Amino acid sequence: MTFLIRQVSHTADGREIVRQSTLPKPQLSIGRAAENDIHLQDLSVTPDHARIEQVDARRVTVRATGTLGFVLDGRTTMRADIDAVQGAELRFGGHRITVSHGENDEIILSIQRVDALSDALEEKEESRVFSLSGLLPGRRGMAWALVLSILIGFLAVPIFSFVTRPAQDTRNIYAVKNEREAQMMRANLTKGDTVAGDSAWSPGPLSKAHHALEGKCESCHVKAFVSVQDSACQTCHNPAEVHEHAPAARLAMARETPGVGGRILASFSSAFGKPGPGACVDCHTEHVGAGPMQPTAQQFCTDCHGTLDKRLKDTKLGNAGDFSTSHPQFEPAVMVAPPGIGMKYPRFERISLDDEPSDNGGLKFPHNIHLSKSGGVARMARTLKAQQGYGDSLACADCHRPTADGVRFLPVDMETDCQACHSLGFESIGGTVRTLRHGEPAQVVADLRAYYRSTGPVRPVALGGMTRRLPGDYAAAKVSNAYVRAAATRPGNAEAAIRAVFSKGGACFDCHVITPPGAGGNANWQVMAVHQPMRYMMKGWFDHAPHKTESCESCHAAPKSAKASDLLLPGIATCRECHGGEKAKADVPSSCALCHSYHAGNGAPWVPANTIRDKTVAKVIALSSEASDATRRNR
Numbered sequence: 001m002t003f004l005i006r007q008v009s010h011t012a013d014g015r016e017i018v019r020q021s022t023l024p025k026p027q028l029s030i031g032r033a034a035e036n037d038i039h040l041q042d043l044s045v046t047p048d049h050a051r052i053e054q055v056d057a058r059r060v061t062v063r064a065t066g067t068l069g070f071v072l073d074g075r076t077t078m079r080a081d082i083d084a085v086q087g088a089e090l091r092f093g094g095h096r097i098t099v100s101h102g103e104n105d106e107i108i109l110s111i112q113r114v115d116a117l118s119d120a121l122e123e124k125e126e127s128r129v130f131s132l133s134g135l136l137p138g139r140r141g142m143a144w145a146l147v148l149s150i151l152i153g154f155l156a157v158p159i160f161s162f163v164t165r166p167a168q169d170t171r172n173i174y175a176v177k178n179e180r181e182a183q184m185m186r187a188n189l190t191k192g193d194t195v196a197g198d199s200a201w202s203p204g205p206l207s208k209a210h211h212a213l214e215g216k217c218e219s220c221h222v223k224a225f226v227s228v229q230d231s232a233c234q235t236c237h238n239p240a241e242v243h244e245h246a247p248a249a250r251l252a253m254a255r256e257t258p259g260v261g262g263r264i265l266a267s268f269s270s271a272f273g274k275p276g277p278g279a280c281v282d283c284h285t286e287h288v289g290a291g292p293m294q295p296t297a298q299q300f301c302t303d304c305h306g307t308l309d310k311r312l313k314d315t316k317l318g319n320a321g322d323f324s325t326s327h328p329q330f331e332p333a334v335m336v337a338p339p340g341i342g343m344k345y346p347r348f349e350r351i352s353l354d355d356e357p358s359d360n361g362g363l364k365f366p367h368n369i370h371l372s373k374s375g376g377v378a379r380m381a382r383t384l385k386a387q388q389g390y391g392d393s394l395a396c397a398d399c400h401r402p403t404a405d406g407v408r409f410l411p412v413d414m415e416t417d418c419q420a421c422h423s424l425g426f427e428s429i430g431g432t433v434r435t436l437r438h439g440e441p442a443q444v445v446a447d448l449r450a451y452y453r454s455t456g457p458v459r460p461v462a463l464g465g466m467t468r469r470l471p472g473d474y475a476a477a478k479v480s481n482a483y484v485r486a487a488a489t490r491p492g493n494a495e496a497a498i499r500a501v502f503s504k505g506g507a508c509f510d511c512h513v514i515t516p517p518g519a520g521g522n523a524n525w526q527v528m529a530v531h532q533p534m535r536y537m538m539k540g541w542f543d544h545a546p547h548k549t550e551s552c553e554s555c556h557a558a559p560k561s562a563k564a565s566d567l568l569l570p571g572i573a574t575c576r577e578c579h580g581g582e583k584a585k586a587d588v589p590s591s592c593a594l595c596h597s598y599h600a601g602n603g604a605p606w607v608p609a610n611t612i613r614d615k616t617v618a619k620v621i622a623l624s625s626e627a628s629d630a631t632r633r634n635r
Contacts, residue, residue: 001026001054004102005038008112022106027053030092038111044093057105058085084108154200162224206286207293220286226273233280245598251278254304254312283598295593298322298582302592322581323590328352329572332536334359338513338528346531350538353572358565362513362528365564370394372559380421388420396552403534406545407604411532414438424507427451436507441527444508445498452494498525536569540595541604 007019028037033047040049046066053061063079064070071091072080082088084101091097094115100108136142206214213219219235220228245251255277258266275281283296306321318328329352337347338360351357370377371394378393385391390398399417400409412418415438425433426448434451437443500506502514502525513528553559555570579594580586597605 002106003028003052003054004106004108006108006110008110027051028109030097038097038109040092040095040111042093042095042113045095049092052109054107055081058101059083060099060107062090158200202287204287205290207289208291209293210286211290223273227269227275228281229273229275230280233284248278250312251304254308256303256307256311295591296598298591298593300592301596301598305592320592322584323579323592324576324581324584324586327572329354330537330540330569332357332567332569333533333538334536334567335361335531335533338362338531353567353569357567358563359531359533359567360565361531361533363530363564364511364513367558367561367564367566367568369562370399371396377421384420396556396558402544406548407543408534409544411534422507422511436501439527441502441508441525444501445525448497448501449494452497536567537595541597542595543604 001024003023003025005021005023007021009017009019011017023037025037029048029051030036030038030040030045031047031049032040032042032045036048038052046068048065049068050062050064050070053063055061060082061079062070062072062082069076069078071077072082073089080088080090082099084099084107087101088099089096090099094113096112096114098108098110098112100110102108137145202217220232222229222232246254283300285294288294302321305317306319306326308315308317308319320327331350331352333348333350334357335346336349336351336357339346369375372378373393381390381394381398382392388398399412401417402409414422419438423433424436424438426436427434436447502508502516504510508514508527512530515522515526515528517524547555555574556568558568561568576586578587579590580588582589582591593605595605
């Protein structure tokens with residue numbers, strides 16, 4: 001059973017257009033709703049108006065589904081049986097549907113709008129039925145009225161409010177968070193003073209750092225309609241205490257030349273008294289929320305550093321446009337030459353991690369042996385587990401302890417971190433162990449010499465009063481002479497003991513770089529000073545505290561390191577596994593300000609609260625709480 005649908009329409013000049021479609025269905029729906037098989041755009045037709053069902057090859061049944069009927073051959077009805085061979089004419093509102101029979105036994109439905117002159121007129125009639133456009137003023141009048149209301153409300157009223165403000169401005173009491181100050185200001189209120197029209201010019205509250213200046217606009221905006229100047233900032237912030245990013249002349253050379261749009265913006269800025277490039281307000285933005293001041297946008301840095309080598313031909317800095325895609329490899333400052341002959345201080349160089357630099361810190365220390373799950377170190381750890389709190393093998397935390405703020409790690413200390421396994425004891429007196437002085441080679445030499453001079457050799461058993469002796473005076477004299485010779489030569493044994501301590505297999509040699517007497521003009525044994533830097537990235541900042549959720553091995557390849565000179569710092573590829581640029585789809589979108597500071601001091605760059613660090617620390621606390629709860633449940 002098939003229906004042949006013919007949509008008949010007319011052009012403006014009366015030409016007829018017929019669009020045909022075939023619907024192989026036994027039943028069709030008619031209505032104003034778009035999901036109907038026959039869609040009639042007429043308000044006099046209900047959304048679901050009627051059904052046309054094919055009974056056999058020539059007969060159809062038409063029935064209304066709602067309370068409104070349809071017109072059949074000039075008569076309104078709710079149901080009709082039609083012989084398609086004879087034909088019939090149906091009316092649904094302003095549409096006429098002619099039913100006829102086709103040559104292939106299909107039912108032909110010809111649909112035509114008869115009440116409208118054209119399709120355009122039909123659309124106009126329906127779109128204007130519920131329109132209120134005739135009751136509103138014209139668009140031009142509304143536009144002028146809106147412009148005038150904006151000028152009056154946000155320009156004229158604020159200017160009048162600013163000019164007529166009292167000498168002691170008490171209008172902003174609702175912005176004051178100090179209740180005592182607010183009460184004093186309320187006591188000075190006069191009628192009409194509670195309206196501060198110029199508050200409409202404020203884009204938002206001040207940050208936490210400048211909250212004390214809330215409602216005191218003149219503290220920063222010294223002149224009306226003039227941007228904040230550096231001199232206003234320097235009223236509180238001492239410029240002598242601010243580290244300069246670079247000399248002013250070099251900064252000017254590094255800035256990229258602005259294009260046409262940039263020059264237009266610069267002209268507007270100049271017209272309104274905004275300071276030139278490099279002003280405080282370029283980086284430190286205000287009125288963006290009552291929380292911490294927002295970090296510097298990445299664009300502020302990349303304007304210069306994105307293509308720095310094009311303008312500064314002598315720069316040693318690589319271009320940095322985005323951490324994800326355009327950032328040089330890290331360059332830590334490593335000690336390439338220790339102090340020695342002709343060199344009083346060590347020499348440091350910044351070397352890219354791509355060049356696999358070595359850090360000559362003066363230690364001999366294989367991480368892989370100490371972190372091994374088997375072997376002598378692991379057995380020692382198990383032996384000292386109850387006394388020192390070790391596990392079945394040593395872990396990073398057994399020797400490396402974080403600073404109080406969690407940012408870095410303290411240098412490893414011999415007495416605290418090493419001596420449990422590496423003892424420097426050389427004599428026991430009444431249960432008290434005498435130890436060599438760590439870090440003082442001259443004192444070690446003096447202690448050993450004094451020990452051998454002040455103590456005698458072990459007394460032979462044969463000289464004991466209760467000991468059974470061989471008969472005869474000769475045997476007794478022989479033993480006595482041997483002891484006397486040993487006592488006379490004992491001080492000379494000190495030098496052999498000293499050489500043993502500072503030579504291969506000795507307590508000092510196995511961990512430190514030793515220089516014997518005579519080498520390099522040294523009169524005594526020398527131990528190279530150990531250099532344990534707490535910070536390698538002197539131009540960048542890294543905080544360990546937000547990374548507590550990661551294991552040490554995820555960034556530092558210590559279990560595979562066999563030499564203390566291996567620089568176990570992660571490269572940029574490791575950081576990019578989590579960190580991306582400011583707008584990157586990364587776990588931690590990171591702008592330049594996360595690791596770098598424009599005013600390059602030794603402190604951390606400014607980082608907003610409730611972002612990376614705070615969220616990570618909160619996560620660490622939550623994980624710790626869950627672990628503690630689990631431990632209590634298992635007890």
